Amino acid sequence: RKEVEQDPGPFNVPEGATVAFNCTYSNSASQSFFWYRQDCRKEPKLLMSVYSSGNEDGRFTAQLNRASQYISLLIRDSKLSDSATYLCVVNIGIYNQGGKLIFGQGTELSVKP
Amino acid sequence: NAGVMQNPRHLVRRRGQEARLRCSPMKGHSHVYWYRQLPEEGLKFMVYLQKENIIDESGMPKERFSAEFPKEGPSILRIQQVVRGDSAAYFCASSPELAGPGEQFFGPGTRLTVL
Numbered sequence: 514r515k516e517v518e519q520d521p522g523p524f525n526v527p528e529g530a531t532v533a534f535n536c537t538y539s540n541s542a543s544q545s546f547f548w549y550r551q552d553c554r555k556e557p558k559l560l561m562s563v564y565s566s567g568n569e570d571g572r573f574t575a576q577l578n579r580a581s582q583y584i585s586l587l588i589r590d591s592k593l594s595d596s597a598t599y600l601c602v603v604n605i606g607i608y609n610q611g612g613k614l615i616f617g618q619g620t621e622l623s624v625k626p
Numbered sequence: 627n628a629g630v631m632q633n634p635r636h637l638v639r640r641r642g643q644e645a646r647l648r649c650s651p652m653k654g655h656s657h658v659y660w661y662r663q664l665p666e667e668g669l670k671f672m673v674y675l676q677k678e679n680i681i682d683e684s685g686m687p688k689e690r691f692s693a694e695f696p697k698e699g700p701s702i703l704r705i706q707q708v709v710r711g712d713s714a715a716y717f718c719a720s721s722p723e724l725a726g727p728g729e730q731f732f733g734p735g736t737r738l739t740v741l
């Protein structure tokens with residue numbers, strides 16, 4: 514079983530659609546959680562951290578369920594510029610002391626006009 | 627504040643040669659990480675270093691690969707006697723001494739092609 518699993522997609526959606534990505538992780542000792550985006554296999558860029566209480570940044574909402582080891586990302590009113598690969602990422606290091614990131618395979622999103 | 631810098635951006639080597647990849651972390655960052663992304667695959671952790679110390683090298687291949695982060699200068703990922711299977715994008719990331727929940731900031735990567 515992969516440590517971080519995502520639906521690889523691709524997700525093809527029209528502009529303005531709402532799209533949801535799901536992710537599960539296997540290591541219950543995981544300390545912190547993130548969504549990164551990667552454009553055309555360039556460097557991953559941090560989109561947002563994910564907290565148990567849920568957090569929102571504009572059109573993006575992330576949720577974490579530690580009990581079921583599940584992470585989600587919701588994108589509302591999708592834009593053409595949202596087209597990218599979205600990476601679910603888990604850090605199993607000690608909080609505040611670094612640690613390796615474990616990446617999911619990524620979910621490809623294509624937003625069409 | 628410059629981001630994470632990596633050079634070269636593209637590197638071509640013939641089988642059997644050595645490849646040296648360099649990474650300068652963001653100013654104020656003392657933790658460096660190397661990741662590899664093979665064609666059509668996700669990013670995989672290789673090694674985690676702090677100044678002059680290897681903290682976690684659990685993702686490093688047992689042979690031909692080594693990494694260092696000296697007191698002065700950039701971190702170096704060294705691949706000896708490269709083979710075609712080493713062709714990949716190698717990303718370096720850094721984080722500060724007292725990070726938040728562990729986010730890391732990535733450089734643009736070095737794309738290694740082995741002929």
